Amino acid sequence: MLRALFAACRHRTTEGFRTMKSRTTMTYAVALALASTLALAGCNGGEKEPTKSATGTSPATGSASPSGSPSSSATTSPSASTAVSIPAAARAHTDEGAIAFVRFFFETVNAAHRAPDTTLLPPxxxxxxxxxxxxxxxxxxxxxxxxxxxSAPTAPLSALRMRVALPADPVMVEFTLTQNKTSVVDKAGNIVDSQERKQRSQIAVLVWKEGQWFMNGLAAA
Structure with missing residues (x-):
């Protein structure tokens, strides 16, 4: 039985962040395993997030040490392909472009889990x-x-705003995620799993690399 999307994690890591000038305490809940069941295949979290006084350094690789020492810079997915056509608005290296990219990312999550299509998310x-x-x-x-x-596991995102704006690197986009009430079906159309409608605030961590935005982490706000 898969764990629900908004269930709490027993362990915590800091995803998508590198050392910043200052931090403020916050609790991260589950990773957004937004499958058709919108159930959790893996758990992300953390106890701290960067404030708006972020440095221009690259994000972390998975977890941050208690001392906040830098980790290696983010690497893009080796399976990136031209299968995904990123809209022009989401390719702009601007705050507006970052927000558009987060919208596009979750639209792509819906498409990947409805088809399903395994080529859409890695790039x-x-x-x-x-x-x-x-x-x-x-x-x-x-x-x-x-x-x-x-049907679509998530509704269109709402209340998007920059939590940490350019020229910071990484940037952070806060938004409201609505998990739709929907089901997972097999080839015969039989329901094998389902989810109820839920809503919460989330934060996306983005890095700019190789001329485009990349998702580098997701956490509860």
Whole structure:
């Protein structure tokens, strides 16, 4: 039985962040494993997030040490391909472009889990994004089992705003995520799992690399 999307994690890591000038305490909940079940394939979290006085350094690789020492810079997914056409608005290296990219990322999550299609998500994230790995793992699971989301797992994002804006690197976009009430069905159309409607605030961590935005982490606000 998969754990629900908004269940609490027993362990915490800091995803998508590198050392910043200052930090403020906050609790991160689950990673956004937004599968058709919108259930958790892996858990992300953390106890601290960067404030707006972020430095221009690169994000972390998965977890941050208690001392806040820098980790290696983010790397993009080795499976990136030209299968995904990123809209022009989401390719702009601006705050507006970052917000548009976050919208596009979750639209792509919906598409990946409804088809399912395993080629859509890897070109949009770094290897440091554990939440993205979970989302991709769910797409792979559905493709293997012949399952799919009967309808869009998430509604269009709302209340998007820059939490940490350019010229900071990484940048952070806060938004409201609404998990739709939907089901997962098999090839015969039989319901194999389902989810109820839920809503909460989330933060996306983005890095600019190789001329485009990449998702580098997701956490609860």
């Amino acid at each position: 949009l994230s770094t290897n440091e994004c554990k939440s993205c790995t979970s989302l991709q793992a769910t797409a792979l699971e559905y493709a293997t089992k012949g399952h799919r989301a009967e």
